[in-house]
């Protein structure tokens with residue numbers, strides 16, 4: 001034992017807690033109005049976070065959340081408003097015919113087509129996120145899914161789709177192709193375009209977008225520097241299972257970021 005200069009304790013240490021406190025996420029009240037506001041606040045926060053991470057690229061990119069009451073409608077950011085300036089009151093409610101039901105700003109046609117097609121085909125999907133983030137866009141040109149080269153990227157092992165490029169998505173047919181390529185999965189690289197994520201909440205869709213862009217960044221760096229060690233299929237599958245124990249676990253990734261952005265930019269809730 002090393003000789004230390006610590007004095008002899010005067011008291012015994014406090015007793016440990018009987019059990020570890022649980023991490024409890026905030027939940028909305030039971031009414032449609034409370035759930036709607038909860039979802040819109042997280043959508044606005046996700047857009048502010050996308051600006052914080054530099055995922056804004058002119059008017060490209062959109063995040064959507066399904067309305068809890070009118071489930072064939074969804075909330076989306078308006079065309080031409082900087083992600084970093086979005087407030088809850090800026091969000092548009094659109095229906096599956098592309099008509100604006102609430103809001104006085106235009107909607108991005110490509111965004112409407114892609115998101116509408118996914119919300120329509122996948123009733124369980126509540127949130128969808130897409131933007132032209134630099135690392136996701138760079139990775140999307142390689143025609144490959146991410147390899148399980150880190151603990152974090154192994155979370156997506158066997159769960160990523162690829163969808164080849166057909167031009168700016170101004171037609172329903174193009175959006176239907178993305179839906180087919182996505183299948184039942186929630187994560188895709190739209191080739192020569194960028195990342196798209198879907199989730200059981202807008203928090204999950206946003207968190208997994210951030211995590212996939214980060215994983216793309218890490219693999220681009222690693223492959224630029226050398227030949228990264230790829231985890232075995234067994235270890236990658238095991239790790240993915242560890243990460244995906246909760247069906248909507250992305251909410252836990254999002255929550256600290258939500259608290260950060262609301263504390264720093266409280267006007268997003270206006």
Ligand SMILES: [Zn+2]
Nearest residue numbers: 060061131193
């Ligand atoms: Zn796009």
